[in-house]
Amino acid sequence: MTPLLKVEGLSKSFGGLAAVRDLSFELQEGEIVGLIGPNGAGKSTAFNMISGAMAPTSGKIAFAGEDITGRKPSRVVRQGLARTFQSATVYPKSTVYENVYRGALCHFGVPVWAQITQTGTYRQALKRTHEQVSKVLEITGLSPYRDEIAGELAYGHQKRIGVAIGLASSPCLLLLDEPAAGLNPEECAEFGRLLKSLRDEHRISLLFVEHHMALVMGTCDKIIVLVQGQRIAQGTADEIRNHPAVIEAYLGVDEDAHA
Ligand SMILES: Nc1ncnc2c1ncn2[C@@H]1O[C@H](COP(=O)(O)OP(=O)(O)OP(=O)(O)O)[C@@H](O)[C@H]1O
Numbered sequence: 156m157t158p159l160l161k162v163e164g165l166s167k168s169f170g171g172l173a174a175v176r177d178l179s180f181e182l183q184e185g186e187i188v189g190l191i192g193p194n195g196a197g198k199s200t201a202f203n204m205i206s207g208a209m210a211p212t213s214g215k216i217a218f219a220g221e222d223i224t225g226r227k228p229s230r231v232v233r234q235g236l237a238r239t240f241q242s243a244t245v246y247p248k249s250t251v252y253e254n255v256y257r258g259a260l261c262h263f264g265v266p267v268w269a270q271i272t273q274t275g276t277y278r279q280a281l282k283r284t285h286e287q288v289s290k291v292l293e294i295t296g297l298s299p300y301r302d303e304i305a306g307e308l309a310y311g312h313q314k315r316i317g318v319a320i321g322l323a324s325s326p327c328l329l330l331l332d333e334p335a336a337g338l339n340p341e342e343c344a345e346f347g348r349l350l351k352s353l354r355d356e357h358r359i360s361l362l363f364v365e366h367h368m369a370l371v372m373g374t375c376d377k378i379i380v381l382v383q384g385q386r387i388a389q390g391t392a393d394e395i396r397n398h399p400a401v402i403e404a405y406l407g408v409d410e411d412a413h414a
Pocket of ligand 1: 169174195196197198199
């Protein structure tokens, strides 16, 4: 079966520094894959290359069998690969609905001429956007908060707004950049349930970069471990927990400290 995402020999150098070296892995449709590693391991660099934000020095990225290496994020999104950002809320003084709506408008790409002339095309696009926003608010559990000011919500709910914006383009693969950063254990557990429901109920595959080990171990079907730009291990949570190279890389790092 063609993997949904196939990364082959991906490398990125900044001057003399090899931030990512010869990274290869596959993500099958319906999988949740976690990318972990100590600080400076190259996770964000790999993530940015896959989402199209950064061109690789070498290597190849295929999405649903199509080579997307070096394609711009706007084009990659249209193909069904979206990403979230670390910051919780884009517009903290706007309502939850407005935040997601503005994000969704970018995805739906209403042509400028249609915006100026306010044609039927424009009105249809707005209607579709409103419908999609309502749908993703429902999926992310944010419907009851749609008219609340985003910056005044509990942090766990603020983080969901980023996920809702990512979902606005109806992706089949969503990349999440440290989605649990700053969440307390209870919010983190809830977030894990959200991620699993995206996979199980909405058939959205996920790839996420995360330091929060409890979330990674509890939700990922497959975990990839990077150290100094190189993949040192790949496997299920149990395989990764007991992998000698991973234990060595994390030696002295207390898992509970991140839980
Ligand atoms: N734009 C850049 N220019 C120069 N060096 C960079 C750049 N981006 C990242 N690096 C370097 O590449 C290496 C990998 O960084 P990266 O941010 O990908 O790691 P990371 O695993 O995401 O780390 P963290 O968990 O701390 O976010 C680091 O040594 C970093 O300093």
